[in-house]
Amino acid sequence: MLRKFGKKLSVFMVLVLVVASLSACKGGDDKKNNSTGNEITETVTPSPTEVPATPTPSPNPIDDMTLKEVYKDDFRIGVALPIGYLGKTVLTDEIKSQFNSMTFENSTKPDAILRQAACAAGLPGTYTEPVINLDSIESYMKFAKDNDIAVRFHTLVWHSQTPTWFFTEDYSVGGTKVSREVMLKRLESYIRQVVTLVEEKYPGQVYCYDVVNEAIDPGQGDANGMRKNSLWYEVIGPDFMEYAFKYARQYAPEGVDLYYNDYNCYLKTTQILKALEPIKEAGNIDGIGMQGHISISNSVERAIKAPAVEFTAAGYKVQITELDIGISEESDANLELQAMKYRVLFKKIREAKQEGKINIDCITIWGLYDSASWRQDESPLLYQYRAGKLIRKRAWYGAMQDPSVKAIEL
Ligand code: XIL
Numbered sequence: 001m002l003r004k005f006g007k008k009l010s011v012f013m014v015l016v017l018v019v020a021s022l023s024a025c026k027g028g029d030d031k032k033n034n035s036t037g038n039e040i041t042e043t044v045t046p047s048p049t050e051v052p053a054t055p056t057p058s059p060n061p062i063d064d065m066t067l068k069e070v071y072k073d074d075f076r077i078g079v080a081l082p083i084g085y086l087g088k089t090v091l092t093d094e095i096k097s098q099f100n101s102m103t104f105e106n107s108t109k110p111d112a113i114l115r116q117a118a119c120a121a122g123l124p125g126t127y128t129e130p131v132i133n134l135d136s137i138e139s140y141m142k143f144a145k146d147n148d149i150a151v152r153f154h155t156l157v158w159h160s161q162t163p164t165w166f167f168t169e170d171y172s173v174g175g176t177k178v179s180r181e182v183m184l185k186r187l188e189s190y191i192r193q194v195v196t197l198v199e200e201k202y203p204g205q206v207y208c209y210d211v212v213n214e215a216i217d218p219g220q221g222d223a224n225g226m227r228k229n230s231l232w233y234e235v236i237g238p239d240f241m242e243y244a245f246k247y248a249r250q251y252a253p254e255g256v257d258l259y260y261n262d263y264n265c266y267l268k269t270t271q272i273l274k275a276l277e278p279i280k281e282a283g284n285i286d287g288i289g290m291q292g293h294i295s296i297s298n299s300v301e302r303a304i305k306a307p308a309v310e311f312t313a314a315g316y317k318v319q320i321t322e323l324d325i326g327i328s329e330e331s332d333a334n335l336e337l338q339a340m341k342y343r344v345l346f347k348k349i350r351e352a353k354q355e356g357k358i359n360i361d362c363i364t365i366w367g368l369y370d371s372a373s374w375r376q377d378e379s380p381l382l383y384q385y386r387a388g389k390l391i392r393k394r395a396w397y398g399a400m401q402d403p404s405v406k407a408i409e410l
Pocket residue numbers: 036105106213291322374
């Protein structure tokens with residue numbers, strides 16, 4: 001039985017907490033960096049007058065409901081999982097009941113799949129046919145299948161978590177870079193092998209692939225905003241994206257969606273849409289994934305809803321693929337503000353879906369509990385894991401649209 005996070009707040013406490021939090025918000029930096037070093041620029045000015053309070057009923061009926069039930073008519077609810085949870089029923093019970101989509105946090109990235117020793121040992125046969133291995137996801141794919149959890153595959157092509165040796169003649173770290181032609185062959189081979197293996201071993205389980213991740217970075221990019229600090233860009237050139245999507249479409253089964261995925265989409269909506277235009281014209285892309293690594297100072301309207309509406313209007317499906325909402329310090333007031341932010345975000349996205357403005361397919365939370373988050377210093381997730389227990393935070397109640405969490409942004 002899960003314990004609820006925190007005690008139910010009285011009217012008085014809510015007001016005290018929120019007012020106490022205002023000084024922190026007001027005094028905070030306008031510019032923050034999330035853990036990728038990506039600048040988050042948007043802030044919301046808090047207003048104390050907007051905080052009515054509703055006592056939590058006891059027992060709270062929300063405790064017996066689940067995220068996937070609450071949003072079953074609107075979109076999937078996903079979670080990113082590292083390897084290592086399967087033996088712990090306290091975790092798997094909650095995952096099974098709450099989520100109907102999952103992403104492997106790191107296990108389906110190129111550095112987890114490519115095998116350097118086998119690539120090097122197999123030369124010249126492996127020169128354009130790199131060796132891959134997907135064994136580490138086996139038990140998780142079984143878990144997903146047994147529990148009706150669809151899998152979103154993250155990610156085929158990315159500048160990060162892709163080994164530098166993959167781009168060299170002899171598959172050595174310091175080796176000479178291969179030509180564009182050879183790298184295009186390796187790209188084709190990698191996508192073909194991974195997608196084919198996934199589809200053969202786990203037919204029907206993967207419902208979408210992130211084909212390319214984070215290729216657009218207007219701040220440090222080329223004239224079109226394409227990220228230059230990427231070996232894909234350096235060795236192949238800016239059209240590596242078009243090839244990646246072309247190959248993915250060639251090998252992915254019909255009905256499996258192909259996504260471009262990126263962070264801070266609200267700061268580069270135009271560049272993303274422009275870069276994807278030829279890929280869309282060729283019919284090789286279905287959706288845009290907005291990562292959603294935000295903090296309580298971000299405006300949901302501007303940081304999430306506006307780009308999602310724009311992407312939808314341009315004919316794309318949309319997902320929020322890596323949602324986490326950071327707080328600078330784990331105070332009760334901040335945890336309440338975080339819960340409010342989760343509530344507002346889910347509410348606005350659902351309303352926009354129902355109005356036909358956002359064609360959203362899934363919202364994925366990037367991790368299960370705070371201490372396992374890649375942003376653990378910012379406690380950004382829906383649960384805490386303490387003394388062998390998984391504890392629902394106020395954030396979980398916010399995401400559940402529990403009326404005890406205010407549906408407003410401060
Ligand atoms: C992160 C993982 O959560 C960490 O465990 C890993 O050390 C680094 O990558 N954007 C992405 C994700 O697309 O793959 C990243 O995941 C977070 C940023």
